[in-house]
Amino acid sequence: MAIPAPAVPRTLTCRAVLFDMDGTLVDSTPVVEQVWSEFAARYGLDSAEILRTSHGVQAIDTVRRFAPPGADVEVLAAELGAMERVRTEGIVPLPGAAELLSILPGDAVALVTSADRALADIRMDAAGLAMPATVVTADLITHGKPHPEGYLRAAELLGVEPAEALVFEDAPAGIAAGLAAGIRTVAVGPNTGPLPNGVLHINDYSSVSATMETDAAGSRTISFLL
Structure with missing residues (x-):
């Protein structure tokens, strides 16, 4: 050997x-993946693609890229931020x-x-x-x-x-x-x-x-x- x-x-x-x-x-990573998966499920988005491309990128840029047509990106980004701020376990x-x-x-x-x-x-x-x-x-x-x-x-x-x-x-x-x-x-x-x-x-x-x-x-x- x-x-x-x-x-x-x-x-x-x-x-x-x-x-x-x-x-x-x-x-x-566990918190980030949990939050994005829940957020994607809530709005019918592709969670796998979001997780593949979102690491290291500002949340609002990812929201802007994947948000449903006509969605208020600022409101969705604020919603995501509120979810992130209460998740610290792990x-x-x-x-x-x-x-x-x-x-x-x-x-x-x-x-x-x-x-x-x-x-x-x-x-x-x-x-x-x-x-x-x-x-x-x-x-x-x-x-x-x-x-x-x-x-x-x-x-x-x-x-x-x-x-x-x-x-x-x-x-x-x-x-x-x-x-x-x-x-x-x-x-x-x-x-x-x-x-x-x-x-x-x-x-x-x-x-x-x-x-x-x-x-x-x-x-x-x-x-x-x-």
Whole structure:
């Protein structure tokens, strides 16, 4: 029997770290699938197709795509949001996420999520994760993922150029958004889809470590061992 060669450690260095939330820091998949399935059944929509295409995308964009003809998209999106905000059972952090967040400099971390701020607060709290000081939610941008606006806004708020940042993402739309922003992107978990060339993949953060260094000029760098 052939013995697989041990994985070669990979190092990425950056000045700021941008995390998606659902599927990247927080495992909310059971809740997300439950809510969308109920919503689809209520309006006679194709739940399988919704679940296949909705990960990482703003809820209103998915509602707009699948809503029955003539439906009030804003009303339906608000209804869906109300359903999401009361479902927290089973939401947990990804392995190693809490430990990683606890050692990263707070002024070098941002959350960039397709959820609105209320839902982001609820899910991060349910998972027992501290909310970063810098947060870019759906209600703060015009264009949702796969558009790069959210990641570009986060890099600007943290005072770094896109090339100096690193994105962690789990869904094809989010990975596309990070790359479109010109930011190196690491894919997380099992739902990433086929990965573009150069995108590294991790299962979770259980084997990820980070170290910080500050040079003589006071510039700080973060090095990730993946």
